Amino acid sequence: MSTQRRSYEQGHKPKCLVIVDDSPEWDRAVYYASRWAVRVGGGVVMLRVIDTEDHNQQWLGVADIMKAEAEEIANAALNRAAGRANGIAAITPERVIREGLPNAQILDVIDKDVDISMLVLAAGSGPEGPGPIITAMAKTMGSFPIPVTIVPGTLTDKDIDALS
Numbered sequence: 001m002s003t004q005r006r007s008y009e010q011g012h013k014p015k016c017l018v019i020v021d022d023s024p025e026w027d028r029a030v031y032y033a034s035r036w037a038v039r040v041g042g043g044v045v046m047l048r049v050i051d052t053e054d055h056n057q058q059w060l061g062v063a064d065i066m067k068a069e070a071e072e073i074a075n076a077a078l079n080r081a082a083g084r085a086n087g088i089a090a091i092t093p094e095r096v097i098r099e100g101l102p103n104a105q106i107l108d109v110i111d112k113d114v115d116i117s118m119l120v121l122a123a124g125s126g127p128e129g130p131g132p133i134i135t136a137m138a139k140t141m142g143s144f145p146i147p148v149t150i151v152p153g154t155l156t157d158k159d160i161d162a163l164s
Contacts (some may be wrong), residue, residue, distance in 0.1 A: 015044065015116045018110060019047050019118045019133060020047065025131075049100065110146060122152075
């Protein structure tokens with residue numbers, strides 16, 4: 001991936017990419033990203049990745065039904081996150097739904113949108129660790145194409161306001 005970022009060139013604006021998943025801390029990333037976008041005059045792109053692992057069943061259209069249900073759940077999650085972003089910062093984020101492995105989809109979205117200048121993730125604080133995306137990305141952080149901001153899941157709105 002060698003796509004040159006254009007976030008601050010004329011006719012462009014910086015955007016941050018936020019992953020909207022089912023983790024309890026997804027809201028922390030959305031909150032931070034929304035506050036950041038308002039401060040820098042940028043935008044937010046919200047990504048929901050649908051797991052297609054079990055969608056290879058072709059018997060009587062089961063795969064199609066599973067895909068439709070997953071898309072419905074993804075849209076509901078993005079609606080919730082977009083509503084939260086709008087309530088925080090009066091912004092309307094871009095919404096992206098992708099199918100496949102999260103890390104590959106994250107990299108592809110970044111590659112295709114030259115205005116994305118930061119990835120914002122929220123880290124879980126429980127004994128299971130920071131979360132599967134952060135854990136998987138840790139191995140490739142040194143070669144990642146953009147900065148990654150990890151928001152601790154324990155930060156309050158007031159804490160994030162002071163930082164963003």
